Amino acid sequence: MRLSRYFLPVLKENPAEAQIVSHRLMLRAGMIKQAQAGIYSWLPLGYKVLRNVEAIVHQEQQRAGHIPLLMPTLQSADLWRESGRYDAYGEEMLRITDRQGRDMLYGPTNEELITDIFRSHVSSYKDLPLTLYHIQWKFRDEIRPRFGVMRGREFLMKDGYNFDVDYEAAMRAYDRHMVSYLRTYERMGLKAIPMRADSGPIGGEDTHEFLVLADTGESEVFYDAAITDLTLGDRAVDYDDAAQLRSICEEWTTPYARTDETHDESLFDAIPEDRRKSSRGIEVGQIFYFGTKYSDPLNAAVQTADGGKVPVHMGSHGIGVSRLLGAIIEASHDDKGIIWPEGVTPFHCGIVNLRQGDEAADAECNRIYAALVAAGLEPLYDDTNERAGGKFATMDLIGLPWRITVGPRGLKNGVVELTSRRTGESEELSPEAAVQKVAEIYAPHLAAAAIL
Amino acid sequence: MRLSRYFLPVLKENPAEAQIVSHRLMLRAGMIKQAQAGIYSWLPLGYKVLRNVEAIVHQEQQRAGHIPLLMPTLQSADLWRESGRYDAYGEEMLRITDRQGRDMLYGPTNEELITDIFRSHVSSYKDLPLTLYHIQWKFRDEIRPRFGVMRGREFLMKDGYNFDVDYEAAMRAYDRHMVSYLRTYERMGLKAIPMRADSGPIGGEDTHEFLVLADTGESEVFYDAAITDLTLGDRAVDYDDAAQLRSICEEWTTPYARTDETHDESLFDAIPEDRRKSSRGIEVGQIFYFGTKYSDPLNAAVQTADGGKVPVHMGSHGIGVSRLLGAIIEASHDDKGIIWPEGVTPFHCGIVNLRQGDEAADAECNRIYAALVAAGLEPLYDDTNERAGGKFATMDLIGLPWRITVGPRGLKNGVVELTSRRTGESEELSPEAAVQKVAEIYAPHLAAAAIL
Numbered sequence: 049m050r051l052s053r054y055f056l057p058v059l060k061e062n063p064a065e066a067q068i069v070s071h072r073l074m075l076r077a078g079m080i081k082q083a084q085a086g087i088y089s090w091l092p093l094g095y096k097v098l099r100n101v102e103a104i105v106h107q108e109q110q111r112a113g114h115i116p117l118l119m120p121t122l123q124s125a126d127l128w129r130e131s132g133r134y135d136a137y138g139e140e141m142l143r144i145t146d147r148q149g150r151d152m153l154y155g156p157t158n159e160e161l162i163t164d165i166f167r168s169h170v171s172s173y174k175d176l177p178l179t180l181y182h183i184q185w186k187f188r189d190e191i192r193p194r195f196g197v198m199r200g201r202e203f204l205m206k207d208g209y210n211f212d213v214d215y216e217a218a219m220r221a222y223d224r225h226m227v228s229y230l231r232t233y234e235r236m237g238l239k240a241i242p243m244r245a246d247s248g249p250i251g252g253e254d255t256h257e258f259l260v261l262a263d264t265g266e267s268e269v270f271y272d273a274a275i276t277d278l279t280l281g282d283r284a285v286d287y288d289d290a291a292q293l294r295s296i297c298e299e300w301t302t303p304y305a306r307t308d309e310t311h312d313e314s315l316f317d318a319i320p321e322d323r324r325k326s327s328r329g330i331e332v333g334q335i336f337y338f339g340t341k342y343s344d345p346l347n348a349a350v351q352t353a354d355g356g357k358v359p360v361h362m363g364s365h366g367i368g369v370s371r372l373l374g375a376i377i378e379a380s381h382d383d384k385g386i387i388w389p390e391g392v393t394p395f396h397c398g399i400v401n402l403r404q405g406d407e408a409a410d411a412e413c414n415r416i417y418a419a420l421v422a423a424g425l426e427p428l429y430d431d432t433n434e435r436a437g438g439k440f441a442t443m444d445l446i447g448l449p450w451r452i453t454v455g456p457r458g459l460k461n462g463v464v465e466l467t468s469r470r471t472g473e474s475e476e477l478s479p480e481a482a483v484q485k486v487a488e489i490y491a492p493h494l495a496a497a498a499i500l
Numbered sequence: 501m502r503l504s505r506y507f508l509p510v511l512k513e514n515p516a517e518a519q520i521v522s523h524r525l526m527l528r529a530g531m532i533k534q535a536q537a538g539i540y541s542w543l544p545l546g547y548k549v550l551r552n553v554e555a556i557v558h559q560e561q562q563r564a565g566h567i568p569l570l571m572p573t574l575q576s577a578d579l580w581r582e583s584g585r586y587d588a589y590g591e592e593m594l595r596i597t598d599r600q601g602r603d604m605l606y607g608p609t610n611e612e613l614i615t616d617i618f619r620s621h622v623s624s625y626k627d628l629p630l631t632l633y634h635i636q637w638k639f640r641d642e643i644r645p646r647f648g649v650m651r652g653r654e655f656l657m658k659d660g661y662n663f664d665v666d667y668e669a670a671m672r673a674y675d676r677h678m679v680s681y682l683r684t685y686e687r688m689g690l691k692a693i694p695m696r697a698d699s700g701p702i703g704g705e706d707t708h709e710f711l712v713l714a715d716t717g718e719s720e721v722f723y724d725a726a727i728t729d730l731t732l733g734d735r736a737v738d739y740d741d742a743a744q745l746r747s748i749c750e751e752w753t754t755p756y757a758r759t760d761e762t763h764d765e766s767l768f769d770a771i772p773e774d775r776r777k778s779s780r781g782i783e784v785g786q787i788f789y790f791g792t793k794y795s796d797p798l799n800a801a802v803q804t805a806d807g808g809k810v811p812v813h814m815g816s817h818g819i820g821v822s823r824l825l826g827a828i829i830e831a832s833h834d835d836k837g838i839i840w841p842e843g844v845t846p847f848h849c850g851i852v853n854l855r856q857g858d859e860a861a862d863a864e865c866n867r868i869y870a871a872l873v874a875a876g877l878e879p880l881y882d883d884t885n886e887r888a889g890g891k892f893a894t895m896d897l898i899g900l901p902w903r904i905t906v907g908p909r910g911l912k913n914g915v916v917e918l919t920s921r922r923t924g925e926s927e928e929l930s931p932e933a934a935v936q937k938v939a940e941i942y943a944p945h946l947a948a949a950a951i952l
Contacts, residue, residue: 053565054567055621055632057622083575083576083613084574084576084602084604087572088572089570089571089613090569090570090571092569092632095569098570113505115506115507115544116544116548117541117542118542118550120539120540120541120637121654122539122606122639122654123535123536124535124536139599140599142596142598142599144594144596146641147592147594147641147643152536154574154596161541165541165543168509168533169530169533175507178507180507185573189598189599191599202573
């Protein structure tokens with residue numbers, strides 16, 4: 049993309065309404081614009097990152113064998129009356145009446161609707177295991193929406209639901225979700241820690257929340273520092289290998305890590321003091337086994353191998369897709385702006401032309417642009433007449449991890465400058481070597497995106 | 501995808517509620533399930549086609565230089581009061597009150613919101629031309645939703661908006677849209693004819709609707725048969741070349757083609773009789789120049805080169821993304837089921853194993869599967885124990901354009917069968933040759949999808 053043809057309305061001033069850094073930077077970088085309280089338009093740059101985050105979630109869910117579909121945003125109140133939640137849900141549910149006087153609601157979650165789909169089409173254990181998921185807009189009418197997309201009212205969420213014949217099979221789905229979530233966050237450059245959470249009044253036995261450590265988090269968390277060293281790296285995961293999944297889950301759930309809701313002082317005090325940490329955390333996902341809580345009232349049962357009939361064991365598993373953009377920025381920024389991890393960056397590499405209109409500089413920028421595209425990458429070329437300082441400030445603000453700077457002086461020596469946004473370090477390279485290096489940096493990210 | 505692991509709930513019986521063939525086939529092929537009147541869940545197969553259609557729309561819009569963003573589904577009533585449409589819109593607008601008593605609505609279209617984004621960030625002619633678009637769920641509270649996704653209440657639409665400094669520039673945007681729409685429909689295997697339409701009470705000067713000819717269409721259309729022979733084929737389109745765009749638009753708008761709203765008997769009668777056609781049509785898109793209808797009341801103006809200030813000239817341009825699935829099926833099916841055009845098919849090729857459990861047949865199916873994936877294609881492998889007749893019936897119903905059939909008898913002679921869904925013709929080929937042929941068929945479609 050050439051900046052002269054793009055729509056990137058960056059702000060010079062800090063917007064007064066933003067209380068936390070991610071909200072401030074998303075506004076300043078021209079990523080979002082508030083439409084009304086807790087509801088945002090995603091401007092082109094923000095939309096690109098949202099799509100990148102969404103794509104990683106899709107890829108890792110499908111890698112785990114989970115099947116995408118799409119349920120509508122509006123739901124019938126009748127289904128929620130069947131489960132008993134229509135009256136129980138409270139004021140966060142946006143209730144709507146259509147022109148025929150029918151009660152509807154803007155879905156805050158989808159247990160009822162997915163169970164209705166399941167019970168209409170599946171009646172045998174032979175069709176299990178089955179995990180269906182979607183990524184769809186949800187609405188929760190927060191009394192005090194705040195922190196930009198971190199606590200909005202209209203938000204994008206991945207919610208997935210497993211259907212299994214018994215507890216043991218449902219636990220394999222639980223493990224599959226935990227591992228796929230670990231991979232998902234790692235590809236986004238995030239350290240998200242699974243923490244034993246409170247199942248609350250719903251009363252499921254097993255649930256973990258995934259929290260990103262950040263000062264602005266709304267939750268207080270306690271953990272053994274050993275857990276932050278864990279990484280999946282490029283180990284091969286076979287989602288059909290239940291034993292492998294179990295061992296990965298044990299690796300991540302053995303070190304102490306809990307939110308304040310489930311915190312246990314005596315267990316915490318048993319950790320060696322130098323590893324005992326408390327911090328703030330942002331919740332970016334949750335996995336939850338709840339057994340037959342919905343299959344019982346909604347009558348979703350399957351025939352078993354021995355001819356009996358049992359309600360399916362279910363769980364629901366969520367990732368806050370739009371919220372993740374805020375969490376990533378909270379975890380990765382500096383005074384100059386955002387620092388995108390390579391996995392989610394809106395453009396892979398910036399190109400800054402120091403002397404727009406200079407024949408050699410223009411030609412070299414065009415060559416570099418074409419070479420990056422040929423390598424499967426998407427560059428953002430600042431081809432405007434802005435002065436160099438302004439161009440650098442914009443690139444730093446919007447946070448592209450790599451920048452190639454092209455100017456007449458360097459070109460006389462056959463070099464351009466390749467700069468890392470994260471370290472600020474630059475090196476002089478031939479244009480070909482700079483493109484080659486950027487392509488090598490992104491190669492594992494492009495490979496991870498191919499899941500067919 | 502292996503069918504044994506997929507969720508494809510096909511129906512054996514014709515559902516009673518479906519009045520038209522596309523609705524019937526979408527239900528039978530397990531593509532959709534009604535959630536409530538005019539609101540559908542997109543089951544895995546339907547969701548895949550929806551994403552494919554959406555991807556083509558994105559690619560062709562971005563190829564034309566139009567910039568994607570995403571506006572929310574819910575909008576504030578206040579903006580619609582500014583434009584005067586809140587009271588004017590009528591009962592099709594779904595009006596909502598939140599817990600704070602604020603008036604909101606589920607967006608049926610986005611002229612107000614996009615104009616608000618524009619006026620907040622753009623104030624100079626130097627930032628024009630600019631076309632922003634999004635693909636988002638809309639809601640129109642139809643009194644009588646029917647025909648499945650063809651006339652639903654919650655529907656997915658691409659709506660784009662051009663902002664230009666004067667009428668002439670806005671007409672270039674109009675041409676860009678017409679050509680990009682022609683390409684879009686052609687890639688989906690559709691013949692969609694641009695027809696001069698009625699601008700209605702809005703009173704814009706220029707508008708064309710795109711109609712797909714089908715007996716079940718809701719519009720009556722009149723046209724010169726010559727227009728159905730026109731095709732863009734693989735001609736190179738340069739969206740910066742206004743003269744080329746104009747000449748393509750003239751090619752398509754010269755032959756007579758109008759809906760009943762603008763039909764002119766005397767012009768129609770001047771067409772040679774053998775080319776004079778009337779038919780039914782399904783509207784799948786519309787382009788619309790409306791000048792300063794929204795920029796005037798919403799005060800969206802830009803500074804001009806000579807220091808003056810003018811309201812921007814706008815147009816809005818829509819494609820009915822979810823409706824297109826119905827239109828494609830109406831235009832492409834037979835007694836056995838759907839016949840997907842290669843451009844949108846949910847899976848590129850079916851693999852039918854005639855003797856599941858036969859060692860040689862299983863191994864060959866696995867090899868063919870891997871070879872298709874290696875060619876960048878997505879196969880659907882029926883690895884179930886269903887008998888051959890049932891497997892063929894399912895493949896015919898869900899409409900994959902190509903099928904490779906593998907059985908022990910053919911393998912003794914080193915051949916498999918490659919079958920075209922459209923013609924029903926089969927040929928015996930070596931497995932390698934069959935894969936090679938399928939890969940060649942899809943090569944132009946994969947190439948068209950790459951737009952960076």
